[in-house]
Amino acid sequence: MASEKPILYSYFRSSCSWRVRIALALKGISYDLVPVNLIKDGGQQFSAEFKALNPMQQVPALQIDGITLSQSLAIINYLEETHPNPRLLPQDPKKRAQVRMIADHIASGIQPLQNLSVLKQMGEKKMEWAQSCIISGFQALEQILQHTAGRYCVGDEVSMADLCLVPQVANAERFxxxxxxxxxxxxxxxxxxxxxxxxxSHPSRQPDTPAELRA
Amino acid sequence: MASEKPILYSYFRSSCSWRVRIALALKGISYDLVPVNLIKDGGQQFSAEFKALNPMQQVPALQIDGITLSQSLAIINYLEETHPNPRLLPQDPKKRAQVRMIADHIASGIQPLQNLSVLKQMGEKKMEWAQSCIISGFQALEQILQHTAGRYCVGDEVSMADLCLVPQVANAERFxxxxxxxxxxxxxxxxxxxxxxxxxSHPSRQPDTPAELRA
Incomplete structure (x- = not known):
């Protein structure tokens, strides 16, 4: 199994899928992509077939080395440990902690609140709610970056924090x-x-990107 | 700075604070606790004083080794790297990935959706919403644990996944x-x-636990 090509279950617009696509691209890991359309057929992630693969019924999921992983940061940490070059975590523990703090701030503090399942509940207030979550998250993030940023989120090397930042900014623009x-x-x-x-890895250049959104 | 005692900003009932309190206890790190009441005075986390310390305006925050960290899993990862015994991540990369997947499933997939800020928006549907988030999260988790669990979430050693599990079950009971x-x-x-x-580290045994909730 370990020698087979990894399979990424992805949706072009999913910001969490994009994080993983960036990591795979940076580390030069080639993979096959299976699109999972989160909208069509009431959401293909809810199919019995996909549920058997990932009980969380979410993308991304990655089949690699004989196991199936889900949760974007868990996947990226696994790739970091098994394919350490180029590194996505600095060597210094304090800088690593800053990277993780920023990544988790986006992955636990912003993205889940403006996720499809929450927005559905918000009805007419949908847009306003998504904006307010992103705005309060970005206000904190901007302040934190004043202390940590160089060329990128933490210093001058691309890190896990950057893999979370770009897809979140794309969401902010959509909202x-x-x-x-x-x-x-x-x-x-x-x-x-x-x-x-x-x-x-951009949403506009995926196999499942609709023609009208292609770059 | 490095030799000073760490300071944990914590709220007795915050499930994310509890995760960090468990990690500190397991690793035998002594610390001072500063309570931040998330309800009183409209939420003490929103004070200018606390915002200067943690722009995310959330607990937990940990002052340690001359830096201030927030985001519970980032803090726990830092403690793991600087105080490796006892380990909270298995040695095998696949098992580590399982631990992180479960921890992130709770920290990004369940807890944020039943957080105070979201519940406020839900008005009368508050209880129903919190329950449905926890139920769908636990359905997935129960299935995952069928493959990973031993005595604890992944095998027989306590891991980061367990530090997330117990506070989330306490939330489930509250709801x-x-x-x-x-x-x-x-x-x-x-x-x-x-x-x-x-x-x-239990919420019923904290310095800021109200008398009527004390164990």
Whole structure:
């Protein structure tokens, strides 16, 4: 099993799937992609077939080395431990902690609150709610980056924090959040989007990207 | 700075604070606790003083080794790297990935959805919403544990996954979730609550626990 190509279950627009696509691209791991459409047929992630693969009924899921993993940061940590180059965590424990703090702030503190399942519950207040979650998250993040950022979120090397940042900014843009109050986030996001790994993993360039959204 | 005692900013009932209290107890790290009342005065986490310390305006936050960390799993990972004994992550990368997958499933997939800020938005549907988030999360978790659990969530050693499990089960009980469909979660939770580190870190035994809730 270990020698087979990994299979990534992904949805072009899922920000959590994008995090993993960036990690795979940065580490030069080739993989097969199986699209899971979160909207079509009431959500293909709810099919019995997919549930058997990932009981969490979410993308991303990665079949690799004979196991199936879910949760984007758990997958990225596994890739980091099994394919250490290039590293996505700094060597210094304090800097590693800053990277994880920023990644978790986005992955636990912002993204889940503006996720599809929550938005459905919010009805008419949907847009307003998503914006307020992202705005309060970005206000905190901008302050934190004042202390940690170099060219990227923590210093000058791309880290797990950056893999979370770019997809979250894309969500902010979809929800029409005014990005002017966040100059550091905006600058880092732009610098990251210039990198090849962020380009080829972009939602506009996936096998399941609808024609009208293709780059 | 490095030799000073760490300071944990904590709220007795915060499930994320409890995760960190368990880690500190397991690793035998002594610390000072500063209570932050998330309800009183409109939420003490929103004070200018606390915001300067933690821009995320959340507990837990830990001042340690000259830095201030927030996000419970980032804090626990830092403690794991700087105080490796006893280990909270298995040595095998696949088992580590399982631990992280379960921890992230709770920390990103369940807890944030039943957090105070979301519940406020849900108005009358509050209880029903919290229950449905926990139930769908626990259904997935119970299935995953069928493959990973030994005495605890992953095998027979206490791990980061267990530090997330116990506080989440306590939340489920507060929201009156029927636990009968989750025999593995229930069994592991009970075994963990027998351990000293889980007992002394319990919400019922904190300096800020109100008298009527004390054990």
């Amino acid at each position: 029409k959040v005014d990005m002017r109050p966040y100059p550091i986030i905006t600058r880092i996001n732009k610098a990251l989007l210039d990198l090849e790994a962020f380009k080829i | 009156k979730v029927d636990m009968r469909p989750y025999p593995i979660i229930t069994r592991i939770n009970k075994a963990l609550l027998d351990l000293e580190a889980f007992k002394i």
